[in-house]
Amino acid sequence: MLSSEQVASLAGAICATAEAMGQVISAGGAQLIAEDLSAYRQDVIKAALRSCRREPAGRLSLGMVLKHIHAADSRPGKDEAWSIALAASDEHETVVLTTEIRQAMIASEPILEAGDKVGARMAFMSAYERLVSFARAEDQPAKWEVSLGYDAGRRVVAIETAVRAQLITQEAGAKYLADLRIAPITQDGHAIAGLLTGEVRPQASAKTLEKIAEVRCILKAAKAKKDLERAKESQRRRVDTYLRKRQTRVAIAQLMEKH
Numbered sequence: 001m002l003s004s005e006q007v008a009s010l011a012g013a014i015c016a017t018a019e020a021m022g023q024v025i026s027a028g029g030a031q032l033i034a035e036d037l038s039a040y041r042q043d044v045i046k047a048a049l050r051s052c053r054r055e056p057a058g059r060l061s062l063g064m065v066l067k068h069i070h071a072a073d074s075r076p077g078k079d080e081a082w083s084i085a086l087a088a089s090d091e092h093e094t095v096v097l098t099t100e101i102r103q104a105m106i107a108s109e110p111i112l113e114a115g116d117k118v119g120a121r122m123a124f125m126s127a128y129e130r131l132v133s134f135a136r137a138e139d140q141p142a143k144w145e146v147s148l149g150y151d152a153g154r155r156v157v158a159i160e161t162a163v164r165a166q167l168i169t170q171e172a173g174a175k176y177l178a179d180l181r182i183a184p185i186t187q188d189g190h191a192i193a194g195l196l197t198g199e200v201r202p203q204a205s206a207k208t209l210e211k212i213a214e215v216r217c218i219l220k221a222a223k224a225k226k227d228l229e230r231a232k233e234s235q236r237r238r239v240d241t242y243l244r245k246r247q248t249r250v251a252i253a254q255l256m257e258k259h
Contacts, residue, residue, distance in 0.1 A: 002038040010034040010045060017049045018060045025060065033062045037069075039139040043068055066136075074167070075100065075132055078125045085124055094149040094158035096167050098142050100135060102127035137166045144168055146176060165222070 002010065011034040018025040037045050048068035052060055076084065081101050088095040088105065089112065108124035135142075144167040148155060156177065163173035183214065 002034075002042060006042060007031075007034045007038050009041070010037065013046070013049060014060070017053055021055075021058075021060050022055050023059055033065070036062055037065060040069060044072065046073060059252055059253055070136050073136070073142050074144075075135075078128055082124055082127050088147050090149065092149045092154065093150070093152045094155040095147045096144055096158060096162040097147055100128055100131040102145070102147070103131055146172075148176070161218070 008031075011030040014030040015025055015027065018030070045065070048065050051068040052058075055064075058064060075081075075098055081098070081104070081111075084095060084097050085101055085105050085108065087093050088097055088101070089109070104124050104127040107127040108120040111123055112120035139223050144162070146159065146162070148169065149158075159168075159173050159176045162168045163170055168221050
């Protein structure tokens with residue numbers, strides 16, 4: 001919850017954002033929007049306002065800011081959520097899913113078991129959208145949890161991928177992996193666990209080695225994408241800093257000319 005000083009500062013940022021988007025918003029209106037947003041973290045709100053300024057068209061409003069806040073809360077869209085739910089219905093697969101996905105599966109599972117995949121999809125999406133809307137209205141952050149499958153090898157891959165994607169904490173991932181060590185470790189298990197150390201043993205089956213290579217490619221591509229986004233953000237900040245300094249120099253020069 002933001003303090004009164006932070007709310008006042010946010011109201012000023014909202015006015016500045018509106019001005020940057022070519023509109024004028026009253027101080028009272030900005031204050032109301034700031035108060036409605038006060039339940040969110042300050043960095044989350046700032047990121048949402050930055051996204052609003054980058055939109056090619058549109059007027060700043062509470063709805064626009066909330067749209068960007070919700071888009072960044074890591075909850076998957078309804079189609080992606082349904083694909084995760086389908087994977088979770090396979091008892092061999094280990095799947096990382098949100099609380100809303102798990103709850104929506106309760107509505108769709110009986111229909112899916114009856115063989116009506118279309119009806120199950122519709123029931124799931126209806127329940128999922130309702131649950132997500134309620135959670136966001138209550139300012140509840142996304143909560144990811146692990147649904148463990150029977151295949152121990154797939155567990156390692158799924159959990160390691162979830163940790164790298166920051167869907168679950170390293171501590172939670174380590175706990176799940178530690179539980180796996182109770183069972184005897186096969187050659188394939190050693191090879192999959194090599195994802196954690198970077199050492200893949202050649203004794204693993206060709207199928208397992210192929211799967212490991214595929215996962216590594218996915219992780220490498222995700223890292224490259226994140227690095228590129230960081231570089232772009234750094235460049236944007238440098239440009240913003242340069243433009244602000246130039247505007248300041250121009251303002252000072254104009255002020256000196258008047259005197």
